[in-house]
Amino acid sequence: MRTWQVSDVMTAEVAAVGEETPYREIVDLLIRRGISAVPVVDGFRRASLPAAARLMDREQVKRLPVLDDLGRLVGIVTRSDLLRVHLRQDAEIREDVVQEVLRRVLAVQDGLVTVRVRHGEVTLDGRVDRRSSADLAVRLAGQVSGVTRVNSTLGYEQDDTVVLEQEAGITPVA
Secondary structure (H helix, E strand, O other), rough: OOOHHHHHOOEOOOOOOOOOOOOHHHHHHHHHHHOOOEEEOOOOOEHHHHHHHHHHHHHHHHOOEEEEEOOOOEEEEEEHHHOOOOOOOOHHHHHHHHHHHHHOOOOOOOOOOOEEEOOOEEEEEEEEHHHHHHHHHHHHHHOOOOOOOEEEEEEEOOOOOHHHHHOOOOOOOO
């Protein structure tokens, strides 16, 4: 599954000024670009989107400049940039669940599980080999970007959770 980073959603075309830039030029640039506030914190290209969102919230800013490893400005990320990743098309979400969760991680054969996505809500129907696979499919599908909820009616051939509990010496709680 893809882990989104700030560099995936930032705007790379940014305006920058140096310390020597005259005040009037800065004001003109702000007006021309429609910039109403300039944050004084910096962000990191490889930061996760949740980390960037937490930083924006903590610093009470709407935008974060993004710097490269040499401290040069390479982009800017806004709150709407961070949210955009969650506005993915249902078809994209479905493709990620099928390819990344079912095929790559769980190695489920084609046709055994049906995946439907509507408005970010994933529904898994069908049968898998083990109960632990059904549980894992639900958890992993819920981690796909853009998924708001996962509904599952997945059945399984074998309840391996009982065997796993016995091997680990865990006594099920009634």
